[in-house]
Amino acid sequence: MEQILLTPFIPRFCSTFSHHSASKPTIQDRILLFPTTRTIMCSTSVGGEDPIAQWILTQGKTSKIIQISPVAGGCINHAYRYRTDSGSFFVKKNRSIGTAMFEGEALGLRSMHSTNTIRVPQPFKVGELPGGGSYIIMEFIEFGSSNSRDGQDSQSVLGRKLGDMHKAGKSEKGFGFAVQNTIGSTPQINTWCSDWIEFYAEHRLGYQLNLAMENFGDSAIYEKGLRLTKNMRPLFEGVLIEPCLLHGDLWSGNISCDENGEPLILDPACYYGHNEAEFGMSWCAGFGTSFYDSYFQVMPKQVGFHTRIGVYKLYHYLNHYNLFGSGYRSSAMSIIDDYLRMLHV
Numbered sequence: 166m167e168q169i170l171l172t173p174f175i176p177r178f179c180s181t182f183s184h185h186s187a188s189k190p191t192i193q194d195r196i197l198l199f200p201t202t203r204t205i206m207c208s209t210s211v212g213g214e215d216p217i218a219q220w221i222l223t224q225g226k227t228s229k230i231i232q233i234s235p236v237a238g239g240c241i242n243h244a245y246r247y248r249t250d251s252g253s254f255f256v257k258k259n260r261s262i263g264t265a266m267f268e269g270e271a272l273g274l275r276s277m278h279s280t281n282t283i284r285v286p287q288p289f290k291v292g293e294l295p296g297g298g299s300y301i302i303m304e305f306i307e308f309g310s311s312n313s314r315d316g317q318d319s320q321s322v323l324g325r326k327l328g329d330m331h332k333a334g335k336s337e338k339g340f341g342f343a344v345q346n347t348i349g350s351t352p353q354i355n356t357w358c359s360d361w362i363e364f365y366a367e368h369r370l371g372y373q374l375n376l377a378m379e380n381f382g383d384s385a386i387y388e389k390g391l392r393l394t395k396n397m398r399p400l401f402e403g404v405l406i407e408p409c410l411l412h413g414d415l416w417s418g419n420i421s422c423d424e425n426g427e428p429l430i431l432d433p434a435c436y437y438g439h440n441e442a443e444f445g446m447s448w449c450a451g452f453g454t455s456f457y458d459s460y461f462q463v464m465p466k467q468v469g470f471h472t473r474i475g476v477y478k479l480y481h482y483l484n485h486y487n488l489f490g491s492g493y494r495s496s497a498m499s500i501i502d503d504y505l506r507m508l509h510v
């Protein structure tokens with residue numbers, strides 16, 4: 166019979182443990198708890214209905230879950246570390262939405278992973294939670310410090326590896342992605358399109374402008390923004406635009422280092438797009454000169470890069486406006502106004 170280790174401080178939602186079967190060990194029997202003030206328990210229920218524990222203990226090639234503890238940092242989902250007798254798994258759960266969001270994340274992670282360039286967590290499983298909601302199980306990565314990389318400039322390594330990913334991640338279907346996903350919690354439409362400017366105008370800026378109209382009745386930003394989308398083609402003249410795999414939400418909260426100091430990117434909103442669109446969140450990323458120098462050695466800088474960057478930031482400013490409110494409106498509006506003046510429209 167499997168031994169169950171319980172300390173006197175059993176969290177109330179773990180009371181099902183005292184009813185375990187004396188004969189055949191259940192999934193719960195194989196979860197050992199070491200409660201600390203930081204340890205919490207997942208929603209295991211009698212009868213082995215916790216699909217996360219079930220997957221870990223069957224497909225995950227482990228025999229015991231030792232501890233489940235929350236991981237701080239995200240806003241949208243609840244994140245956990247599942248420690249087992251053969252390593253850890255990283256799990257995110259969302260009680261209120263179906264599997265589509267995590268399926269989008271998993272496909273993004275898988276696509277980036279398959280470029281064999283920059284490190285990303287490997288996704289293992291997406292599924293539904295009993296009682297509603299969804300979860301994703303992925304590789305747990307122990308974070309480290311960029312100093313552990315033998316003095317090499319971590320920004321420079323990040324820039325090169327990101328460039329490598331953009332170069333390797335090609336699309337035969339044009340601009341878009343195989344599934345719709347989310348940017349923050351806003352839907353991101355990825356319907357394939359052969360023309361980048363059309364794609365970006367409709368599915369990125371246009372979508373956010375419509376939302377601003379719906380959310381705030383903001384006809385000023387809506388009308389001026391649409392004027393920009395209809396007239397922005399000159400900004401791209403003479404530029405070679407090939408679809409390449411983008412992380413899609415590259416800011417400092419989604420960039421880290423593993424134990425060896427290797428750069429790591431997380432929590433993507435992937436699609437195939439113009440590589441320069443990757444820098445739309447650069448106002449929150451802290452990329453320095455060595456980052457850009459290395460990146461441009463792999464993906465050469467094209468004429469007008471600095472003139473176009475505002476168009477790419479605009480998408481994310483509009484998304485922040487839609488998600489977090491009026492604090493971001495003036496940044497979005499001033500980008501639009503600057504372009505309308507520059508383009509004389």
Ligand SMILES: Nc1ncnc2c1ncn2[C@@H]1O[C@H](COP(=O)(O)OP(=O)(O)OP(=O)(O)O)[C@@H](O)[C@H]1O
Nearest residue numbers: 236237238239240241242244255286304305306432
């Ligand atoms: N594979 C992983 N291994 C270990 N820790 C991770 C892993 N992925 C993410 N983390 C950590 O968990 C935290 C939460 O994850 P994440 O940011 O993906 O959550 P989220 O709620 O989906 O995100 P957000 O609200 O930022 O969109 C991150 O800040 C990071 O510190």
